[in-house]
Amino acid sequence: MYTVKEVAKMLDLSEHAVRYYTDKGLIPSILRDQNNNRLFNEESVNWLIGVKILKQCGMSIEDIKTYAELSIKGDSTIQERYEIILRQRELALLQLQEAKSTVDYLEAKTNYYLNIIKGVIADSSNPAKWPLKYELNEVWDTIGAK
Amino acid sequence: MYTVKEVAKMLDLSEHAVRYYTDKGLIPSILRDQNNNRLFNEESVNWLIGVKILKQCGMSIEDIKTYAELSIKGDSTIQERYEIILRQRELALLQLQEAKSTVDYLEAKTNYYLNIIKGVIADSSNPAKWPLKYELNEVWDTIGAK
DNA sequence: TACATCCTTCGTGTTACACGAAGGCAAGAG
DNA sequence: CTCTTGCCTTCGTGTAACACGAAGGATGTA
Numbered sequence: 099m100y101t102v103k104e105v106a107k108m109l110d111l112s113e114h115a116v117r118y119y120t121d122k123g124l125i126p127s128i129l130r131d132q133n134n135n136r137l138f139n140e141e142s143v144n145w146l147i148g149v150k151i152l153k154q155c156g157m158s159i160e161d162i163k164t165y166a167e168l169s170i171k172g173d174s175t176i177q178e179r180y181e182i183i184l185r186q187r188e189l190a191l192l193q194l195q196e197a198k199s200t201v202d203y204l205e206a207k208t209n210y211y212l213n214i215i216k217g218v219i220a221d222s223s224n225p226a227k228w229p230l231k232y233e234l235n236e237v238w239d240t241i242g243a244k
Numbered sequence: 245m246y247t248v249k250e251v252a253k254m255l256d257l258s259e260h261a262v263r264y265y266t267d268k269g270l271i272p273s274i275l276r277d278q279n280n281n282r283l284f285n286e287e288s289v290n291w292l293i294g295v296k297i298l299k300q301c302g303m304s305i306e307d308i309k310t311y312a313e314l315s316i317k318g319d320s321t322i323q324e325r326y327e328i329i330l331r332q333r334e335l336a337l338l339q340l341q342e343a344k345s346t347v348d349y350l351e352a353k354t355n356y357y358l359n360i361i362k363g364v365i366a367d368s369s370n371p372a373k374w375p376l377k378y379e380l381n382e383v384w385d386t387i388g389a390k
Numbered sequence: 391t392a393c394a395t396c397c398t399t400c401g402t403g404t405t406a407c408a409c410g411a412a413g414g415c416a417a418g419a420g
Numbered sequence: 421c422t423c424t425t426g427c428c429t430t431c432g433t434g435t436a437a438c439a440c441g442a443a444g445g446a447t448g449t450a
Contacts, residue, residue, distance in 0.1 A: 114440080115438065117398090133397070134445095155346045155349060155350060158436075159437070177361065179357065180361060183354055187354055193343050194340075200300060200336045200339070204301060204329060208330055211322065248427095249428085258407080258408080260407060260408055260409080261407065264406070268406095279414075280428085280429065282428085
């Protein structure tokens with residue numbers, strides 16, 4: 099049996115977050131002691147782990163709750179759960195693509211700055227007047243145009 | 245000269261977002277007509293493009309504002325801007341790693357469900373009692389353990 | 391007994407907008 | 421010359437997922 103503080107430390111979550119999850123009904127097996135303090139047994143800890151993982155996958159609290167409720171209902175909901183995970187996977191793939199473009203863009207931008215700092219681009223014409231446009235012309239047009 | 249509606253459509257932003265950015269001071273060159281309507285010239289549009297890109301890179305409005313203000317100051321701030329972009333690149337790399345793990349996890353989970361649905365795992369012992377733990381034992385322990 | 395430490399609930403603050411209300415201005419229809 | 425339409429404005433509240441702090445109860449120790 100663990101307290102909020104203990105599970106928070108165990109799972110590297112904030113105590114606020116742990117209370118928030120329990121209050122939102124994401125940990126159905128949560129217990130209370132005689133002073134109304136939250137108590138986590140092994141099952142509750144496992145639920146919390148599941149919630150944490152699905153959150154890291156980008157699922158909203160609402161969706162996680164839906165998914166958890168389906169899990170409780172048992173095998174008859176497996177198809178439905180599968181479809182939720184499928185949709186989430188599609189989202190994750192999109193996010194992966196975006197993360198890649200972002201890294202590419204920022205790499206190009208660091209190189210752009212490195213060149214300026216090293217003096218490779220000696221003539222920075224009129225940067226004070228069009229600072230962002232200047233960068234856009236140099237970097238964004240080549241990278242941001244995909 | 246473009247109205248809010250026009251730039252919003254041009255850059256695929258919501259009108260709400262465009263007004264929000266101007267109100268936050270991210271578009272210093274923004275103009276107003278005699279009826280106080282926002283008007284965007286080419287410079288303002290370029291600023292807006294820059295803001296949009298940095299937002300996609302995961303920068304907060306505050307950080308974008310800081311960066312924009314440095315840009316206005318001119319060449320003397322190049323080093324500082326470079327360091328901001330460097331830090332942002334580190335963040336982006338982290339996010340890329342997370343995105344990869346998330347995709348991996350969700351791929352494994354879809355396969356897990358596919359196996360169940362295809363009946364490969366015939367004995368689902370006591371899933372109603374430990375639904376999430378069941379999944380955790382099957383999938384998370386292998387993937388989530390990194 | 392006093393204090394420190396844990397827990398609780400409750401209420402507000404945060405970010406980056408979304409949304410709707412209420413109203414100003416201009417142009418075309420009748 | 422009004423009426424409607426359509427754009428724009430500001431202002432105010434709602435949202436997600438917590439963070440944070442206040443106020444207060446129960447417990448343990450000096």
